[in-house]
């Protein structure tokens with residue numbers, strides 16, 4: 324006698340009928356998958372902050388840690404703004420809707436890095452000298468552009484929760500379209516401060532133009548589908 328099948332614990336389905344009766348393999352549905360992917364996405368987006376903390380605490384930020392923190396957080400804020408803007412073009416081009424589920428998280432991380440960026444400048448760089456902040460906003464054009472981006476992004480971050488989406492209805496979408504202007508002002512902020520000395524701002528400008536072109540293309544082609 325086959326010892327494997329005679330053993331009640333180890334027994335395998337013997338006939339085709341028994342095989343079809345075997346428990347169907349459970350597949351994760353989209354919501355369950357998101358339940359797994361969202362914490363992972365959260366941790367990934369927190370990685371730059373963890374890296375910054377690590378380099379700060381281990382004294383690896385070089386002779387100008389304040390400048391390093393300002394630049395690092397500014398770059399990550401910009402990257403997340405552009406990533407947030409890329410999600411709808413990804414949906415339009417690749418017909419994938421799941422990345423849109425990360426839109427709020429990406430937007431809030433952009434704002435988180437931006438707050439660190441501005442806090443470093445106001446608190447550590449200028450020592451809470453609000454008069455100096457005010458005159459910088461008025462007199463240094465790259466700070467004016469950054470400030471404009473911040474003023475636009477602030478209400479977007481505040482209204483990003485579900486309750487506000489419900490409360491504002493159609494106005495919510497109209498309000499959140501201002502993110503394009505905020506992204507443009509952010510890139511201009513970087514271009515003006517770099518004064519053509521580095522190539523990175525041009526790369527960000529290129530990415531922004533591509534993303535805006537895709538949106539425009541689909542808005543002209545299929546006005547109803549490009550609305551999201």
Ligand code: HEM
Pocket residue numbers: 390393394395396397398399400401404437440441444466468469470471472473509510512513516
């Ligand atoms: C009130 C608003 C803002 C203020 C006061 C501010 C201030 C600054 C300052 C002082 C610097 C360093 C300049 C230097 O290196 O000489 C900087 C760099 C930078 N900021 Fe801002 N910023 C603001 C908003 C923004 C926004 C909205 C973004 C993008 C989301 C941004 C992205 C950047 C980037 C990418 C850099 C350059 C990083 C690098 O050189 O690697 N900033 N900002």
